[in-house]
Amino acid sequence: MELRKTFGRFVDGGALKPKGWLRRQLKLQAEGQAGSLDKFWPDVKDSAWIGGKAEGWERVPYWLDGFIDLAWLLDDDDMKARATRYIDAIFANQCADGWICPCPVEKRADYDMWSLFLLAKVLHVWYRRTGDPRVAPALMEAFRQLRSHLAANPLKNWGKYRWYEGLGALAWLFEETKEPWLLVLAERIRQQSYDYPSLVANWPYQSKATKWTFEEHVVNLGMVIHSELFYQKLHPESNTDGEAFAETLLANLMKYHSMATGMFTGDECVSGDSPSQGTELCAVVEAMYSEELLLAATGHAVWGDRLEKLAFNALPAACSADMWTHQYDHATNQIGCQNEPTPIWSTNGSEAHLFGLEPNYGCCTANHGQGWPKLAASAFLLGDRSIISALILPCRLETEIDGAQIVCDVETDYPFRDTATYTITVSQPVAFDLKIRIPGFAKAAEIDGKPVKTGDFHVISKTWEGTTALNVKLTFEPQFVDRPRGMSVLWRGPLLFSLPIPSRSVKHEYERNGVERKFPYCDYEYFATAPWNYAFAGKDVAVEEHPLPEMPFAEDKPPVTLSLPMVRIPWAIHEKSIAIAAPQPSSLTPEGAVEQKTLIPFGSTMLRMTEMPIVKVD
Numbered sequence: 001m002e003l004r005k006t007f008g009r010f011v012d013g014g015a016l017k018p019k020g021w022l023r024r025q026l027k028l029q030a031e032g033q034a035g036s037l038d039k040f041w042p043d044v045k046d047s048a049w050i051g052g053k054a055e056g057w058e059r060v061p062y063w064l065d066g067f068i069d070l071a072w073l074l075d076d077d078d079m080k081a082r083a084t085r086y087i088d089a090i091f092a093n094q095c096a097d098g099w100i101c102p103c104p105v106e107k108r109a110d111y112d113m114w115s116l117f118l119l120a121k122v123l124h125v126w127y128r129r130t131g132d133p134r135v136a137p138a139l140m141e142a143f144r145q146l147r148s149h150l151a152a153n154p155l156k157n158w159g160k161y162r163w164y165e166g167l168g169a170l171a172w173l174f175e176e177t178k179e180p181w182l183l184v185l186a187e188r189i190r191q192q193s194y195d196y197p198s199l200v201a202n203w204p205y206q207s208k209a210t211k212w213t214f215e216e217h218v219v220n221l222g223m224v225i226h227s228e229l230f231y232q233k234l235h236p237e238s239n240t241d242g243e244a245f246a247e248t249l250l251a252n253l254m255k256y257h258s259m260a261t262g263m264f265t266g267d268e269c270v271s272g273d274s275p276s277q278g279t280e281l282c283a284v285v286e287a288m289y290s291e292e293l294l295l296a297a298t299g300h301a302v303w304g305d306r307l308e309k310l311a312f313n314a315l316p317a318a319c320s321a322d323m324w325t326h327q328y329d330h331a332t333n334q335i336g337c338q339n340e341p342t343p344i345w346s347t348n349g350s351e352a353h354l355f356g357l358e359p360n361y362g363c364c365t366a367n368h369g370q371g372w373p374k375l376a377a378s379a380f381l382l383g384d385r386s387i388i389s390a391l392i393l394p395c396r397l398e399t400e401i402d403g404a405q406i407v408c409d410v411e412t413d414y415p416f417r418d419t420a421t422y423t424i425t426v427s428q429p430v431a432f433d434l435k436i437r438i439p440g441f442a443k444a445a446e447i448d449g450k451p452v453k454t455g456d457f458h459v460i461s462k463t464w465e466g467t468t469a470l471n472v473k474l475t476f477e478p479q480f481v482d483r484p485r486g487m488s489v490l491w492r493g494p495l496l497f498s499l500p501i502p503s504r505s506v507k508h509e510y511e512r513n514g515v516e517r518k519f520p521y522c523d524y525e526y527f528a529t530a531p532w533n534y535a536f537a538g539k540d541v542a543v544e545e546h547p548l549p550e551m552p553f554a555e556d557k558p559p560v561t562l563s564l565p566m567v568r569i570p571w572a573i574h575e576k577s578i579a580i581a582a583p584q585p586s587s588l589t590p591e592g593a594v595e596q597k598t599l600i601p602f603g604s605t606m607l608r609m610t611e612m613p614i615v616k617v618d
């Protein structure tokens, strides 16, 4: 039988290369925390996956997932060699019976199989980058072993809630081998898993979680967006609809737990729609990955818009510009990142707002590195006789159709600018479709001066010869968007804008539980040094562009700013907090004179006010 077809497939090997600001961002990551964990962080450096004594479950697979893609996108030999050392060790440590995770035989019954599903995802990434012939037999044996393991040890805990994560690899193996038992295994895994479709159809979680549950866990919810899509690929005859499931889940989350960026709150469980509440970085990168898969599978451009909102806003907001520190939870309105003695979060600890090595917990340390590389790897997709520009990002694609060598170069500073130039060079005349996703954020768009539809793929179907240049021009306009509690946020194109709050940072270098925090991998608190209690005082917005900085999301050098009138209003600190704003102001009566203030991209800020009321000023 044939598996369900997808709109576009991801580009294997090293045929897609980032350029411009995107390459600089990836280089920052490579030279920052996620690119260096194997040098200093015990959970990766001394992992049980490579024979060490530290964690032998999710940390190394999480880290490799982003690190492998990053190494190949940057074509960095040193990083490739470091990734190879881990993959070699994982293959070398596989047991004769196929068991591949670092766990002694007597403890297997208690081992949470989520890490195998995650490792399967990683080994599939490794195969797509390297074509390593060891991957298919190792995974076949691991899945064969899983089949017998599950007969005696049904899925539990994380494995039960993240059951779908290995299905991408399983689908690839089935296409390679046509072994029918792989499809049966997928069915068995699903039978043992938590029934998300029923949860989504009867959504009960309409307010902030009061206790920690797997069902309300925000990272699970970010991942599960793509679950039915994966299952539907393997079992097209089943009555599930992967995209409808994803749409309904997101609609539930956006109705009750939305953030201005299009992300949903969770600390760690869903936590309502207050702009002070925040979400976990792991959930951001998992939701991005889900949306990348949905865009590639369906070709529905709206998934690209959703993805870009997270990638250009939520992801950079949760990381420092130099990519050396990250937050566990970042919030829409964030007036301090301090140690909170009585955290307002459902279950997260007092450090969840700090920027650092592993504030609150180390999952995001290992996992956040998949965010930028997987975005970059989604810039171009390949279809049947088509080349798909899924995201307008600066990059170069080299591919081949009917023996013709094709190079697609994209020069752009999008999302900070509104133009892009595509240069397509072919070695001999060749017919194919070029499909360019025109973002729905644009009020209008044109290619070479001719208007094109926004929020859709524009298709150019022709025989290409020599070199062709295409100029894409988008029209962005500042736009106020309503939020709960009578508040508003200000967007321009794919970028959300915030009032940056001047701050001072306090560095914390220390050691805890054998994990050292030492510059540059130390923790920081941020304290506001100026008032933050502002409201919009008008809608007359002036746009100004500035040179793109070396660090694309540096707070002191924003590539684009918006200025508009604002005014201070009474707005208290959250009653349980020392540096978190109340969800809404105490009054809309202005305090003092109107001031002209400058807003910068949300992703460039450390402390910020984003969601504010619009007040009338006499």
Ligand SMILES: [Zn+2]
Residues within 6 Å of the ligand: 280, 281, 282, 283, 362, 363, 364, 365, 367
């Ligand atoms: Zn995390």
